[in-house]
Amino acid sequence: MQKVCWPYFDPDFDNLGERIYGPPCRVYIDNDSIQDCTVVKVNSENKQGLLLEVVQILTDMNLIITKGYISSDGGWFMDVFHVKDEHGNKLTDKSVINHIKHAIGTSRRESDSVKASEANNCPKNNSLEPPLIDHGEHTAIEMTGTDRPGLFSEIFAAFADLHCNVLEAHAWSHNARLACIAYVSDDYTHAPIDDPSRLASIEDHLSTVIRATADPSSNSTHVGHKENETDGFLAGQGKGCMNTNVERRLHQLMLSVRDFDEPFCGPSPLSLLSSKLDYCDQKERKTTIVTIGNCEERGYSIVTVTSKDRKRLMFDTICTLVDMQYVIFHAALRSDGADAFQEYFIRHIDGRALNTEGEKERVIKCLEAAIERRVCEGVKLELCAENRVGLLSDITRVLRENGLTVVRADVETQGQKSLNAFYVRDISGNKIDMEFVESVKKEMRPIHLEVKNEETAETVGPHEPPATDAPQPQSHRFSLGEILRSQIERLSHNFVPTK
Numbered sequence: 131m132q133k134v135c136w137p138y139f140d141p142d143f144d145n146l147g148e149r150i151y152g153p154p155c156r157v158y159i160d161n162d163s164i165q166d167c168t169v170v171k172v173n174s175e176n177k178q179g180l181l182l183e184v185v186q187i188l189t190d191m192n193l194i195i196t197k198g199y200i201s202s203d204g205g206w207f208m209d210v211f212h213v214k215d216e217h218g219n220k221l222t223d224k225s226v227i228n229h230i231k232h233a234i235g236t237s238r239r240e241s242d243s244v245k246a247s248e249a250n251n252c253p254k255n256n257s258l259e260p261p262l263i264d265h266g267e268h269t270a271i272e273m274t275g276t277d278r279p280g281l282f283s284e285i286f287a288a289f290a291d292l293h294c295n296v297l298e299a300h301a302w303s304h305n306a307r308l309a310c311i312a313y314v315s316d317d318y319t320h321a322p323i324d325d326p327s328r329l330a331s332i333e334d335h336l337s338t339v340i341r342a343t344a345d346p347s348s349n350s351t352h353v354g355h356k357e358n359e360t361d362g363f364l365a366g367q368g369k370g371c372m373n374t375n376v377e378r379r380l381h382q383l384m385l386s387v388r389d390f391d392e393p394f395c396g397p398s399p400l401s402l403l404s405s406k407l408d409y410c411d412q413k414e415r416k417t418t419i420v421t422i423g424n425c426e427e428r429g430y431s432i433v434t435v436t437s438k439d440r441k442r443l444m445f446d447t448i449c450t451l452v453d454m455q456y457v458i459f460h461a462a463l464r465s466d467g468a469d470a471f472q473e474y475f476i477r478h479i480d481g482r483a484l485n486t487e488g489e490k491e492r493v494i495k496c497l498e499a500a501i502e503r504r505v506c507e508g509v510k511l512e513l514c515a516e517n518r519v520g521l522l523s524d525i526t527r528v529l530r531e532n533g534l535t536v537v538r539a540d541v542e543t544q545g546q547k548s549l550n551a552f553y554v555r556d557i558s559g560n561k562i563d564m565e566f567v568e569s570v571k572k573e574m575r576p577i578h579l580e581v582k583n584e585e586t587a588e589t590v591g592p593h594e595p596p597a598t599d600a601p602q603p604q605s606h607r608f609s610l611g612e613i614l615r616s617q618i619e620r621l622s623h624n625f626v627p628t629k
Contacts (some may be wrong), residue, residue, distance in 0.1 A: 157231045161220060167196060167212045168221040172234060176207040178479070181461075182445075182452050184209055186375075187233045189445045191226070192216040198444065200461040268297060268313045269323045271332070272379075274352045274387045275340035277308040279535040279557045283526035285310065288339050290520040292332050293317035299522070299541040302380050304503035306393035308340070309383035310539075311376060317519050329355050352386070377442075378449050381500060385453065390492075390499035418501050420494040424483060430459065430475040431484040433493065437501055439470035447472055450500040454493065455479045506538045506553035509562050512580040517548035525550065533557045 155174035163169055172184055181200060188195060188211065197212035214220065221227055273285065282301060289296050294314040301310035316323055323329060333353045340353065418437040425432055435447060444463060451458060451474065460475040477483055484490050515521060526536060529552070538553040556562050 172209040286522040307389040390495040439465040508555040
């Protein structure tokens, strides 16, 4: 009988390099070097997308990045970030510090295994449309198309007619384009919707609603679904902060409908008039400046971005460059609380610099759009109510009927409560009278309402109106608050909480 011998493989051989040279990713947290901020240092083997992963983790923790230095030329990646918490203080909580170390290290290892699996299974996957993470509790619906006043209301009304319970939704509009991601379940069973015929009916219905525009030449409408999203999808997690995976997908969807271009030209439909006026206003008060130069000696293109500082600014910029298939080799950024400066040394993923004027112009326009699309100049309405099917449809319909258009929406469900944030503007593009908005707060009794003016960053308190020199007008007039009170109060007694 022939004897068969098998070679012996030491199970520790796979991590031999790590045992000799140390772990492939090291994270250092320094609270001593600088008085007013914490320094986060990341040293790791270099790979495409690692910078975005690190920034995603810091952004998801609501950390403010005040300075950053990145170098990844060659086989090694070195990052230094100066960060503060959301209140502007150093990081002193040990659990937060440990979470940063663990999250970055875990992300580095998991990303390698996931990318290896994707390379084997989906070698031709389109990087602009990565699949959403597949779990088991909800169905994700993605929508893009031409924006128009009242479209949000029509979308939520369509979901109610289709017996879909909207558990979470995030939507952006910019330059007359719309991108929306909604997480839904069946109205009766509260289970994910997986029947192909019903999904096809939902997509067809929503496509019809979004295409109902006076611009028939637009073919950018898209409605798609992803089944089986789990309860881990909740982007807000009770902290009022959307997960960067959802935000990145919204950036990709807006990029796919070319929101970096002007609103559609030709004879202006009335439905797009406010978007066109808004676009003209944005050009007049434009504060974002993007320039591109070349570093001939090293073959880099140098992208310089100067803009007003805000939260999540670095994530928006890096996310756009990565999704446009550019590799960041070096970068530096700084902010003083009012203005921010970013500089990136990049090449295309195929190793070439940006050589043509057309490519440079496209990168400039895409970066400007990425920075501007998140900024909402208007009034933010934060509403909290008992959740029920059709609640969002009723609220957005009342807003539309009273001349307000929703330019951004963030909706999530926590238990039996529906937490909604709507950024609204006057349908004609004019500023909303804050006295008019204050009447909404005073007269809205069935649901809790917070009113914030995003243009002045002032928050209207829960009990006291903003101080004014002149006495408040006493004349009775038609107001949005009266409509909301009369219609929503009638419906509030019939709220059916989700189970």
